[in-house]
Amino acid sequence: xxxIFKAYDIxxxxxxxxxxxxxxxxxxxxxxxxxxxxxxxxxxxxxGADMRLSSPSLKQAVxxxxxxxxxxxxxxxxxxxxxxxxxxxxxxxxxGLMVSASHNPPQYNGLxxxxxxxxxxSKDTGILTLRDAVIANTTYGTKKTVGQVTTxxxxxxxxxxxxxxxxxxxxxxxxxxxxxxxxxxxxTYLRELFKQLPCELIEMNFxxxxxxxAHEADPFKEENNHSLMQRVLAxxxxxxxxxxxxxxxxxxxDNEG
Numbered sequence: 513x514x515x516i517f518k519a520y521d522i523x524x525x526x527x528x529x530x531x532x533x534x535x536x537x538x539x540x541x542x543x544x545x546x547x548x549x550x551x552x553x554x555x556x557x558x559x560g561a562d563m564r565l566s567s568p569s570l571k572q573a574v575x576x577x578x579x580x581x582x583x584x585x586x587x588x589x590x591x592x593x594x595x596x597x598x599x600x601x602x603x604x605x606x607x608g609l610m611v612s613a614s615h616n617p618p619q620y621n622g623l624x625x626x627x628x629x630x631x632x633x634s635k636d637t638g639i640l641t642l643r644d645a646v647i648a649n650t651t652y653g654t655k656k657t658v659g660q661v662t663t664x665x666x667x668x669x670x671x672x673x674x675x676x677x678x679x680x681x682x683x684x685x686x687x688x689x690x691x692x693x694x695x696x697x698x699x700t701y702l703r704e705l706f707k708q709l710p711c712e713l714i715e716m717n718f719x720x721x722x723x724x725x726a727h728e729a730d731p732f733k734e735e736n737n738h739s740l741m742q743r744v745l746a747x748x749x750x751x752x753x754x755x756x757x758x759x760x761x762x763x764x765x766d767n768e769g
């Protein structure tokens with residue numbers, strides 16, 4: 513089990529390496545860790561997820577783990593990892609967990625953990641502590657007074673609005689842009705972003721689908737970008753954009769494909 517606890521997140525094959533039990537215990541351990549650091553106050557922790565087929569059940573296990581530690585959950589739904597970070601930091605929450613395996617193949621899933629401010633919990637700042645707690649399995653007996661779950665559906669919209677505020681959109685030319693979201697979370701913010709831009713957006717693979725029917729959501733692999741390159745040429749577009757599974761990596765293709 514310990515090998516799924518990486519330098520910056522937890523990631524493994526769903527069902528054999530990463531299970532609902534591991535997700536539940538990780539959530540409880542994170543809540544305990546942050547509560548200790550913050551003097552035992554009742555926490556408000558954010559939970560988001562990507563569109564992988566295993567994400568709903570893992571997300572529910574995470575939520576239950578947080579609730580059983582007596583903390584409140586803010587469920588922000590289907591979001592990219594950057595939107596998750598934004599949601600934690602912008603609204604002053606105490607931390608959170610994102611269910612996602614980024615650009616890994618469909619059989620994988622994972623967890624990304626943050627403290628207040630959207631600051632990642634990494635190998636040097638707590639992941640190994642969480643790993644040891646989950647493996648030891650000694651601190652999950654008594655459930656505390658259950659917290660409450662609230663939902664908010666405005667994180668992606670507000671994230672884009674915050675980004676737009678950094679620039680002047682009237683200086684942007686009316687470009688034609690092809691974007692391939694690989695049926696993954698980049699589609700959520702690209703669609704919202706281009707509502708605010710004077711550009712023509714040509715969408716490729718924007719329907720969220722955890723089976724990745726078009727290709728893996730991994731632009732690091734050249735073969736996953738071929739269809740985008742070809743579409744840029746066919747459309748005589750100015751630019752191509754490819755995003756990975758959880759939308760925290762963006763690759764660009766020029767007008768020559």
